[in-house]
């Protein structure tokens with residue numbers, strides 16, 4: 001027996017005029033899973049996520065989150081969902097604690113406000129006005145607002161943009177803790193290491209189409225992560241893909257220049273999958 005998915009995208013399509021920006025995208029996210037949606041700028045990630053959040057209406061296809069069509073979502077459903085949008089305008093005049101206290105009242109089983117402030121690393125700034133915080137600190141307020149209601153499904157759209165490396169690592173730990181509580185998470189990110197650290201599975205989207213979907217350590221197919229041995233000698237540069245890199249190295253004569261063994265990362269696999277889509281956006285170029 002299969003359980004009902006926490007999030008279901010079934011042939012989701014969004015057109016603006018003649019342009020299809022999300023094209024027949026289907027995936028399911030199981031309860032408790034962390035899923036990353038990856039893709040270049042303009043790929044259709046935010047549009048997909050916003051259709052699942054109920055903020056945009058699909059041209060065709062269906063969405064379901066916690067068994068509910070987000071277009072018909074009510075307040076009870078909203079209280080079970082956490083959203084960190086790509087950009088948010090907060091009430092700049094309120095302090096960090098005030099804004100979180102305000103939102104905590106809306107949710108039936110909200111987290112403790114001060115614990116949440118500490119979890120996003122803003123304890124020292126709890127009494128500061130949000131408008132006086134740095135961009136990265138304001139982003140942490142967005143994340144705090146996303147988790148304050150103890151959501152069952154958390155949507156994170158590029159949550160760590162503007163974070164310094166230390167803040168990003170602290171955020172990863174926070175998200176691991178949120179995931180360990182059983183929260184289902186849909187994350188979009190341009191940081192492939194972030195996806196690798198946090199996500200169980202990922203989908204790669206480009207030009208509105210889902211190109212690949214799998215576990216983050218398997219995406220791109222069985223051979224995508226096969227180690228590569230590279231070296232140079234008098235006859236030129238060599239590259240061999242092999243599951244036995246040590247055996248290849250042992251057969252080399254002398255001490256070849258530039259010898260390296262590389263296990264392709266998620267970023268390498270991503271770049272080879274999206275190929276020319278990364279900088280090829282004909283519709284925009286034509287506009």
Ligand SMILES: Nc1ncnc2c1ncn2[C@@H]1O[C@H](COP(=O)(O)OP(=O)(O)OP(=O)(O)O)[C@@H](O)[C@H]1O
Pocket residue numbers: 016021039040041042043044045046047048086
């Ligand atoms: N309201 C709109 N009207 C027309 N086109 C739109 C509208 N909203 C988004 N688009 C277009 O849809 C495409 C997908 O945008 P989307 O924001 O979903 O991409 P993304 O993958 O989230 O990109 P990024 O990584 O830059 O945030 C873009 O080409 C964008 O210009």
